Amino acid sequence: MEPFQSLRSSAGAASPDLLAAYERVDWAATAVGPPASWSPALVVALRLVLATPIPSVLFWGEERTYFYNEAIADVLGDRHPLILGQPAEASFPESWSQVGPLITDVLEHGLPARLEDALVPVARHGEVEDHWYSYAYSPVRDLDGTIVGVHGVSIETTRQVLAQRRLQLLNALGSATSGAQSLLTLRVAALGMLRTELPSVDVVDLRMPAPVTEAAAPGTRTVVAANRQAGEAPAAAEDTAVPGADRWWTHPDGIGPGHGIVAWEPKEDQARPPGAVRLSSLGSVAWLQEQTILVCRGDVAADDDLGPFLQVVADSFAAAVIRIRGLQGERADAASDRALSLELQTAMLASRHDARQLEGARTASRYVPASARQEVGGDWHDTFPLPDGPLVVTIGDVAGHDGRAAAAMGQLRSLVRGIVLATAGAGGRPSPARVTELLDQAIDHFEVGAVATFLLAEVSVLQQLDGDPGCMLRWANAGHPPPVLLGPDGTASLLDAGGEMLLGIDPDTPRTDLEVAVPAGSTVLLYTDGLVERRGELLDEGIERLRAAVGDAGVGPDVDPDALCDHVLTALGPFEDDDVAVLAVRLG
Structure with missing residues (x-):
């Protein structure tokens, strides 16, 4: 146990719990053998990894035996400490096809490698999720210069990458919807872009108020259902509720005039998030029919920034709806005035x-x-x-x-x-x-x-x-x-x-x-x-x-x-x- 006694006195950033996890591993059953047999190069490299305050890892030998520090342990979830001392390929099957060749190249050629904002699939919460990292790998050499391992440091940049992509998506949505002259055009453009450019969110629908259409007769206006498909018969008089509103959840904070609403359909095993209420409980059917509602499926709070981002998207759609309905109202008024004037002129x-x-x-x-x-x-x-x-x-x-x-x-x-x-x-x-x-x-x-x-x-x-x-x-x-x-x-x-x-x-x-x-x-x-x-x-x-x-x-x-x-x-x-x-x- 001598190596670990030495590590306890010099690891710095390593917690007692992590060092205890190291001591519980049956190292004799691993490719690196018992700690007493470890080479000075391995001990020194492991000390460096454990003392590093940022996420740091060590892949050792032909088996790429996996060592890591406290910063990595915090994000491994239920894989820690099971994968400690295990072959990395078996520990990360979802991402090894991407990371493995890079590590092999460093071991074989001795050249360091660095990637910025690289997409790495990571299994978390029972699902494989997209995450982004900036990381660097460097060779570790023995006393005679032989490459015996790879030292890596990484910073997760998922939040920054998603923020940049979501900002680009907002700009693209603004460009795609700014010229929309009808609510149907807005809905088609918005849903198509969200479903393509935001694959991490299952966007179900975009519900909008009924559009104002051109006047059917002088001095009148008519409206049609914004979400009705072409050729679809209008709803019966008693079927005027917003479909799905009774099963959608939302957070009531921030809901008001000029704002959109983000609602979601929870998964079967998903508990109600704190503070969430059923959308149908917030107002009457007539009130709901006048709202712009972005409907998603699953957890819209999967990351800290997703919920606020979707709210900005919904607000932008609500603003576009107000603009389009205003234009439609102006056109309807102009058409009504024109029809009336034309009728009077023709009569004369x-x-x-x-x-x-x-x-x-x-x-x-x-x-x-x-x-x-x-x-x-x-x-x-x-x-x-x-x-x-x-x-x-x-x-x-x-x-x-x-x-x-x-x-x-x-x-x-x-x-x-x-x-x-x-x-x-x-x-x-x-x-x-x-x-x-x-x-x-x-x-x-x-x-x-x-x-x-x-x-x-x-x-x-x-x-x-x-x-x-x-x-x-x-x-x-x-x-x-x-x-x-x-x-x-x-x-x-x-x-x-x-x-x-x-x-x-x-x-x-x-x-x-x-x-x-x-x-x-x-x-x-x-x-x-x-x-x-x-x-x-x-x-x-x-x-x-x-x-x-x-x-x-x-x-x-x-x-x-x-x-x-x-x-x-x-x-x-x-x-x-x-x-x-x-x-x-x-x-x-």
Whole structure:
């Protein structure tokens, strides 16, 4: 027992219990033999190991007989002291395939080895767990220089490695979920990443509140179950509880508005952790349905940092849910407002079924809202006859795409009708120029606050022009795109006599009446700029494309106004950036 008596006086960091464990080993039955036969090199190396305050080990001889100090004994669990003096390969079967070749290389070649943050499987608590170590192995030589063993020191870096990886995972989750526009997208991205990048945790589910969806009708909102799979029928009225909440455990500390909840399903043999409560006991079903819940299986407190990390993850998901639901609410409100505005705007415009059918003239119109905009624009058109007088047609476009533009559009449309009726002179024929001047003055007087393009035309139908039946078209143009005239021979031309200043800029702007004789069988097409404007293209190019499309519509007498409207919309669409109003008037 002489070696151990010497060790007791010089081991330093070794406790009496560890030295007693050394003395109880039947060393004669081991590869190194009884202590009395140990070489001076082994005794000196063992003294070094036992005196080292950090985890230190010694692998001796061909059998790699295993010696260790107090710092290692504290983490060996139930393997201490059974593996003391035993072959290392049999003592660590779960990690020897990784560590063994490294030790063999040091024994055979004498070169020290060092690894940083190396993954080492370790059997603890009845399961093999991933742990990380930084360790170094050095050869131990006998007096003659022969390599007889390997001395190793190690520091477990599992906590640091996991902290770094979890920080990287948080950043990756933030990047993956920051652009999510729906709760379903958030859930799929979050679960996929957690289950891939966090294998140490069995993530079961991510429960979230129901999303706010686009309005089903003007002024309403609807919600759908966030966790329901596509095509899955909605739950019955009595089945509104959060599934699983009665068997999930959680810690109530920190639960509050804006925070997520970490819940877990305990294993069959897992006791309730101190301070944990059933999730279903914390609030009503309605309250639970509004929470963001990260559900795991097993012990979420397997290490000291896992629970707080999962709470940060759950909180980040809760923040993302609040953001997405806010966006969904804004979209639902915008969709509701748009639907209501569009319904009002459409009600003010003549529809294809309500187009005026007047003696000697036929009209048709279309209104197409921009597909890429949530707002409603200020495009409008109108057609009405005067008593015993001409047919009046108007078209305009108030600048803007919002409720104010739509409201201004309604005001201008009503003002035009009133001014036309008030100014119709002998024979019931108003001056388009005078009507436009008065409308500009009314915009200023009533502080409508709108800038708009505008075109008003009056058509005297079935007049005799040089013995041939035809019409007289008289109009005024306030900055509006020029009408297109489709003659009875199929020729399309622009009635481009030069537009004047837009409405709403200078109320004293003088306006000019323009006039042209139109053969019977002709069709006049009025439109707003959304029909011809394209990004990166001159307006004249779009107008010329329209003129060509009108010319392709067919010979004048055979052209139906409805068909012409549909033809130009198809030829020049789709319309993503601006609303479009089209009005076709077939004359004679």
